[in-house]
Amino acid sequence: MTDRRTLRQNQGPSATRIIGVGSFQPERIVTNDDLSKIMETDDQWIRDRVGIVERRFADKDELLVDMAVKAGTAALIDSGVDPSEVDTVIVPNCTMPSGIPNAAAQVADRIGIKAPGAFDLNAACAGFCYGLGVASDLIRAGSAGKVLVIGAEKLTDSVDPTDRANAIIFADGAGAVLVGPSDTPGIGPVTWGSAGDLVDTISMRDHRYIHQEGQAVFRWATTQIAPIALKALELAGLEPSDVDVLIPHQANLRIVESIAKKLRAKGAREDMDVADDIRYSGNTSSASIPLALDHMRKTGRAKTGDVVLAIGFGAGLSYAGQAFICP
Numbered sequence: 001m002t003d004r005r006t007l008r009q010n011q012g013p014s015a016t017r018i019i020g021v022g023s024f025q026p027e028r029i030v031t032n033d034d035l036s037k038i039m040e041t042d043d044q045w046i047r048d049r050v051g052i053v054e055r056r057f058a059d060k061d062e063l064l065v066d067m068a069v070k071a072g073t074a075a076l077i078d079s080g081v082d083p084s085e086v087d088t089v090i091v092p093n094c095t096m097p098s099g100i101p102n103a104a105a106q107v108a109d110r111i112g113i114k115a116p117g118a119f120d121l122n123a124a125c126a127g128f129c130y131g132l133g134v135a136s137d138l139i140r141a142g143s144a145g146k147v148l149v150i151g152a153e154k155l156t157d158s159v160d161p162t163d164r165a166n167a168i169i170f171a172d173g174a175g176a177v178l179v180g181p182s183d184t185p186g187i188g189p190v191t192w193g194s195a196g197d198l199v200d201t202i203s204m205r206d207h208r209y210i211h212q213e214g215q216a217v218f219r220w221a222t223t224q225i226a227p228i229a230l231k232a233l234e235l236a237g238l239e240p241s242d243v244d245v246l247i248p249h250q251a252n253l254r255i256v257e258s259i260a261k262k263l264r265a266k267g268a269r270e271d272m273d274v275a276d277d278i279r280y281s282g283n284t285s286s287a288s289i290p291l292a293l294d295h296m297r298k299t300g301r302a303k304t305g306d307v308v309l310a311i312g313f314g315a316g317l318s319y320a321g322q323a324f325i326c327p
């Protein structure tokens with residue numbers, strides 16, 4: 001007779017890896033000069049302070065869900081995996097227009113993934129690294145087989161178009177990875193955390209537009225994030241000199257460069273390639289890391305087998321990062 005107190009728990013494969021990457025950006029390119037026609041700003045100020053040359057804005061009827069479908073489909077095509085083999089879909093985002101419905105279920109349905117576990121995950125600009133960590137651990141626990149993680153944002157709906165501190169930074173897009181089991185370790189442990197005492201530094205106060213205390217966020221990101229990135233390496237059993245490609249959340253090029261400088265001071269190589277996707281994509285929050293990964297793979301900057309270190313940070317305040325092997 002079965003002991004009623006005995007309950008079975010799952011156990012999955014010991015290792016996971018990223019097996020496909022894809023992204024999507026809206027067609028409409030918005031240059032700094034375009035913005036200077038509608039607000040008091042100029043190309044040089046934006047390039048110097050944030051490093052952005054141009055960004056992509058979605059059209060009015062192009063939704064977060066539409067972009068997520070395109071990025072997720074591209075990741076599946078890249079992996080060669082059929083949608084029927086995917087059982088879980090996670091959509092990190094912070095700009096779905098309402099709490100319900102979530103993005104994940106409808107995105108999955110439109111991609112052709114039938115009845116998956118599907119949920120959104122909101123850790124703002126840290127969302128992709130949270131999602132990747134959750135996906136990897138779900139598989140290792142035996143709760144999921146293959147997980148599609150799609151960071152997608154339509155930030156232009158949440159930015160006052162006349163607010164020159166924010167309207168120059170944020171943009172729209174989506175990036176996705178497919179995560180699956182692996183014979184060898186391909187995704188290091190996630191390190192994550194938060195600083196809820198700084199919650200007011202980035203928020204949607206009126207439930208409409210993003211407000212941020214730019215300098216406070218800048219100080220926090222340039223002092224607190226590099227140590228988290230180093231911890232992610234340590235958890236993965238790696239040294240800073242092992243990193244081939246660094247992909248920090250593309251918040252501001254000066255923040256990205258500051259993190260890279262701090263890692264180099266701890267032994268990261270001078271030839272470590274540092275993502276600068278913000279130049280042509282802007283800040284796309286939870287989409288920025290997979291977007292940069294996809295672009296760096298397509299241009300040969302991130303190669304199969306490279307050690308990639310990703311680190312996300314943003315509203316919450318929240319942060320998360322992990323090392324992984326480039327597919």
Ligand SMILES: CC(C)(COP(=O)(O)OP(=O)(O)OC[C@H]1O[C@@H](n2cnc3c(N)ncnc32)[C@H](O)[C@@H]1OP(=O)(O)O)[C@@H](O)C(=O)NCCC(=O)NCCS
Pocket residue numbers: 040041042045046049050125164165166168212213214215217218251252255283313314315
């Ligand atoms: C937002 C950010 C670019 C603003 O830069 P800053 O140097 O802090 O700018 P400040 O708000 O202090 O303003 C400095 C001056 O530039 C002006 N300014 C602000 N935005 C401007 C713009 N788009 N164009 C031209 N001038 C601008 C200000 O009015 C101010 O002028 P003043 O000195 O005459 O009063 C910067 O703080 C930043 O990037 N912070 C991090 C934000 C971030 O990464 N957020 C995402 C986290 S996920």
